[in-house]
Amino acid sequence: MRRGMVIDLEKCIGCRSCAVACKQHNAQPAGSWWNRVVTPGSDRHLTASTPENLYFLPIHCQHCNNAPCVKVCPVGATYQTDDGTVLIDFERCIGCRYCMAACPYGVRQFNWESSKDGMQRYEYQNNYTYGYPEPFRLDNRLVYSPVRIKGVVEKCNFCVHYQDQGLDPACVRACPGKARHVGDLDDPDSRVSEMIRQMNGFTLLPEKGTRPNVYYLPPKRKEV
Numbered sequence: 001m002r003r004g005m006v007i008d009l010e011k012c013i014g015c016r017s018c019a020v021a022c023k024q025h026n027a028q029p030a031g032s033w034w035n036r037v038v039t040p041g042s043d044r045h046l047t048a049s050t051p052e053n054l055y056f057l058p059i060h061c062q063h064c065n066n067a068p069c070v071k072v073c074p075v076g077a078t079y080q081t082d083d084g085t086v087l088i089d090f091e092r093c094i095g096c097r098y099c100m101a102a103c104p105y106g107v108r109q110f111n112w113e114s115s116k117d118g119m120q121r122y123e124y125q126n127n128y129t130y131g132y133p134e135p136f137r138l139d140n141r142l143v144y145s146p147v148r149i150k151g152v153v154e155k156c157n158f159c160v161h162y163q164d165q166g167l168d169p170a171c172v173r174a175c176p177g178k179a180r181h182v183g184d185l186d187d188p189d190s191r192v193s194e195m196i197r198q199m200n201g202f203t204l205l206p207e208k209g210t211r212p213n214v215y216y217l218p219p220k221r222k223e224v
């Protein structure tokens with residue numbers, strides 16, 4: 001089993017629902033986005049030079065098979081599970097941020113502020129909360145916490161706390177274009193493997209040798 005994701009860029013309508021759902025379900029503080037949707041070829045949303053050049057590219061952790069972030073972590077906080085998912089143990093992370101420098105996709109975020117300070121600063125209501133309500137442990141490591149921990153690095157965790165229960169990740173469920181799919185990349189008959197094969201799936205920055213488990217299907221209107 002190799003857990004993977006396929007994002008169909010032809011179907012992505014650029015609504016950013018996946019980014020918002022990710023933020024909400026993972027209780028990310030202000031300023032932190034584990035999932036961003038960018039408009040290649042333009043520095044502004046919806047303003048590519050010509051309509052045929054316009055497409056949207058959601059970017060989050062690519063769950064690399066050959067992950068530089070895992071290699072540089074001095075305390076083994078960033079690690080890879082048997083199914084290829086790259087996770088962070090928040091109890092081991094010492095906040096050195098080597099992994100942020102090592103990641104060629106720029107998807108890691110540093111948590112500068114405690115949840116309590118963030119809530120006070122933004123004047124959230126008392127007891128305001130969002131996200132999955134419980135901490136989640138995998139391999140006896142704390143890989144999800146609804147209460148953000150100050151001084152650690154965070155990123156997309158492939159929603160392991162949902163996938164473990166047989167549910168799709170929050171971004172997959174939120175996508176109105178049905179552009180996002182998860183499945184087993186080791187199984188040649190899985191839907192994701194078929195999509196990659198039949199629709200010329202590709203990975204980002206192949207020249208970096210990271211071998212991501214996140215694949216993209218090209219938008220028909222533009223070669224990527």
Ligand code: SF4
Binds near residue numbers: 060064086104
């Ligand atoms: S995308 Fe970055 S954070 Fe994610 S596994 Fe690859 S190197 Fe690590």
Ligand code: SF4
Binds near residue numbers: 077078094096099152
């Ligand atoms: S910031 Fe945390 S996860 Fe990143 S390399 Fe340092 S200890 Fe490891």
Ligand code: SF4
Binds near residue numbers: 021156
């Ligand atoms: S899989 Fe979960 S953590 Fe990763 S981008 Fe989707 S919603 Fe965010």
